[in-house]
Structures are given as structure tokens and as C-alpha cells.
Amino acid sequence: MHTKEEVELFLPTRGGGMTLREAAAFAGVGMGAAKRWSAGDLPRSYTGRPWGSGSESTPIPLTLH
Secondary structure, three states: OOOHHHHHHHHHHHHOOOOHHHHHHHHOOOHHHHHHHHOOOOOHHHHOOOOOOOOOOOOOOOOOO
């Protein structure tokens, strides 16, 4: 399970122009997670979404804070 802090490290780096591989390395996450997060499929630890809510086929839009 990935932490909210990992997501918060990853998202701004992608918005800042880092490649997917660079952003994943910077945040300390694997490429699978990086690809999912770039597509908007963020982990529950970040979204606060309870288990079983929402649809796996409907990604949450990315918003950078």
C-alpha cells in the first residue's frame, strides 16, 4: 500500500515535467503505480475513498495542489 506522502511527492513532479520513470524514482514507487497514478487511478490512502466505492473504470481526475 502506498502512502499519501508518496503520492504527494509523485504528482507535482509529473506536473513539473519529469518523465514517468524520473517521477517514480523520485517518489520511491514502482512503474506500475506511477502509470496508474498518471492515469488518475490514485490510491485510497490519498483519495480517502472507502473500499468498494466508485468504479475502477472511472479514474479520479488529477488535481495538483
